[in-house]
Amino acid sequence: xxxxxxxxxxxxxxxxxxxxxxxxxxxxxxxxxxxxxxxxxxxxxxxxxxxxxxxxxxxxxxxxxxxxxxxxxxxxxxxxxxxxxxxxxxxxxxxxxxxxxxxxxxxxxxxxxxxxxxxxxxxxxxxxxxxxxxxxxxxxxxxxxxxxxxxxxxxxxxxxxxxxxxx
Numbered sequence: 001x002x003x004x005x006x007x008x009x010x011x012x013x014x015x016x017x018x019x020x021x022x023x024x025x026x027x028x029x030x031x032x033x034x035x036x037x038x039x040x041x042x043x044x045x046x047x048x049x050x051x052x053x054x055x056x057x058x059x060x061x062x063x064x065x066x067x068x069x070x071x072x073x074x075x076x077x078x079x080x081x082x083x084x085x086x087x088x089x090x091x092x093x094x095x096x097x098x099x100x101x102x103x104x105x106x107x108x109x110x111x112x113x114x115x116x117x118x119x120x121x122x123x124x125x126x127x128x129x130x131x132x133x134x135x136x137x138x139x140x141x142x143x144x145x146x147x148x149x150x151x152x153x154x155x156x157x158x159x160x161x162x163x164x165x166x167x
Contacts, residue, residue: 011114011117087165090165091162091165094158094162098151098154098155098158101151102151105144105147105151106144109140109143109144109147110140112139112140112143113136113137113139113140116135116136116139116140117136117137
């Protein structure tokens with residue numbers, strides 16, 4: 001009988017790990033190169049390939065409207081340092097929260113898979129079924145896919161809110 005830590009090491013350190021690592025490395029490299037190609041093609045199509053650093057400051061992000069006490073007209077006034085810092089801190093907290101949310105979902109799905117795999121594969125009747133070792137991995141993958149789709153909706157909403165917050 002092995003200990004739980006030996007069993008956990010066996011889940012992550014097995015014969016498939018080097019193959020998986022190579023596949024991920026190749027996929028990552030191909031993805032980055034294809035992304036660079038797509039970006040260059042879109043820059044050429046939109047005639048913005050030499051536009052780096054030439055974008056003007058958008059007026060809606062330059063400051064706030066404030067009434068001039070003398071002329072009673074509304075003029076654009078820069079944000080104070082305290083307002084800029086509070087906006088940056090709020091945006092930074094949102095980003096940190098979202099990173100922690102992603103890490104928590106990864107840990108939760110990994111723990112789910114380990115527990116389900118341990119409970120599922122210790123039953124002799126279930127172990128004799130063909131493909132029974134794939135069920136924990138497949139369910140964990142489906143749960144992770146659902147989490148990714150939900151987080152995508154949440155990211156869009158939060159980015160819209162942060163854009164409005166930055167004005």
